[in-house]
Amino acid sequence: MTTIGVVGAGAAATAATHVVDQAREDVEVTILEKSGGLCGRAATRRRGPVTYDYGANYLKDRDSRVTELITETMDTEGLVDTRGPIYAYERDGEIGPGRDSDDRKWSYEAGLTQIAKRLLDRTDATVHRNTRVDRIHREGEQWRLTDADGQSWGPFDALVVNPPAPQTADLLRTAEWDDPLREDLLEAIDAVPYRSVWTAVLHYPFELDRPYYAVINTDAEHEIGWIAREECKPGHVPDGESLLVVQAGQDWSERHFERDPETNVAELIDLTVDLLDDERLREPDWTDHQGWRYALPDEPVRQGPIDSATDHGLYFVGDWVPGEARIHAALRNGLDTGEKLVYGL
Incomplete structure (x- = not known):
């Protein structure tokens, strides 16, 4: 069984998860989401009979x-x-x-969070909400995650990282991963305005x-x-x-x-x-x-380091990768990245 860890349950991550799940039966996907909701900034709240999308x-x-x-x-x-x-x-x-x-x-009618919920309903992925990833570890050819409570997750054969670029950069900055590519990735991701x-x-x-x-x-x-x-x-x-x-x-x-x-x-x-x-x-x-x-x-990430990371089983998704703050851009990035992940496996 191939294992995939996903940090964040935004639109791009759930689209990538959907592609992988539909293409491969021998893959187990675990999603760790820091909040109690799904779909990132495509966020919905309800108050009595009122439903409102207060982000995207x-x-x-x-x-x-x-x-x-x-x-x-x-x-x-x-x-x-x-x-x-x-x-x-x-x-x-x-x-x-x-x-x-x-x-x-x-x-x-139930709000934009339905995008992520309906995508995940079509998969066998396991979602752990209110679980904030605190540290990324590279162990041989696999990845492991530690959450804010100290619990360890993994090992994973591939890792998909979905938070906004500044938060993704913070995870890379503290990652236990001794490879020159990490610095190239940090430079590229830190530059996204x-x-x-x-x-x-x-x-x-x-x-x-x-x-x-x-x-x-x-x-x-x-x-x-x-x-x-x-x-x-x-x-x-x-x-x-x-x-x-x-x-x-x-x-x-x-x-x-x-x-x-x-x-x-x-x-x-x-x-x-x-x-x-x-x-x-x-x-x-x-x-x-x-x-x-x-x-x-406001701008796309420099693509070279992002592409090189896939050789290590590391994938980055989100609207910041194409540099377009739109849900359709995040979903398309997730679909494309999901296909790359399938081929990489």
């Missing part, structure tokens, strides 16, 4: 292989297309028609009447980078209610990332009132929030 907003219809995976390979029950275009604004906050494309903007995002979620007991699903800041000069209306996703918000996902811009997010969350939410409420020009929005009946330290990679 939707899955784009931009890659034919990913589209086939979502619409033909996987169960499509509850798959929904977000209603409405995306409008735009610049520093002055003047909102007007913007991204009125024909691309589908998918989610699920990231943007932080701080998000406020605002719920209202009334429905907004707007011609758009979301508005986006196109010049990166406004304090708010994005506001989306979750009620535009069928099944997410009951009729007569509204829920806004407000993502602060990069500069604002970095300046206030460590600030008291209540203060951040209050300031983002004020900014939302001004941008959408609606005083009713000053008093949401409940709120939520999340800071994403490593949210958006």
Whole structure:
């Protein structure tokens, strides 16, 4: 039996796991996920009858292989297309028609985490949640992992690493692996630039009447980078209610990332009132929030060291590998890496 260890249960890792499981019957996959959820920044929460995607907003219809995976390979029950275009604004906050494309903007009635859950449901992989990997070890031709509680996992014939580039680099920095390639990998992965995002979620007991699903800041000069209306996703918000996902811009997010969350939410409420020009929005009946330290990679990783690592049974996946902060890019990277892993085995 061939054993594979996977660090993280993001979209890319679950796609790679799906490919391996479908191609090989003699493979045992063990996934260690630090949180209680699945699918990384494609994250979903629920509060009563309300469902909301508070990280990545939707899955784009931009890659034919990913589209086939979502619409033909996987169960499509509850798959929904977000209603409405995306409008735009610049520093002055003047909102007007913007991204009125024909691309589908998918989610699920139960939220974007369904992507990872449905992929894993098609496999025999074992997932251990709330298990943070603390150390990577190379033992001969195999890999072993140690979690934050000191428990050892493995040995594994191959290792797939899915955390954002900075966290992956931290794991490599402390890895017990004496090979010159480690330094090349560290240099390449450390060079991937990231943007932080701080998000406020605002719920209202009334429905907004707007011609758009979301508005986006196109010049990166406004304090708010994005506001989306979750009620535009069928099944997410009951009729007569509204829920806004407000993502602060990069500069604002970095300046206030460590600030008291209540203060951040209050300031983002004020900014939302001004941008959408609606005083009713000053008093949401409940709120939520999340800071994403490593949210958006801006450039792809240098591919040479990543390719060389496969000779050691070491594979890296995630949207930071292609350098495109989109779920479809992460899924495509996972599918491609899964095939490389199968051939490598």
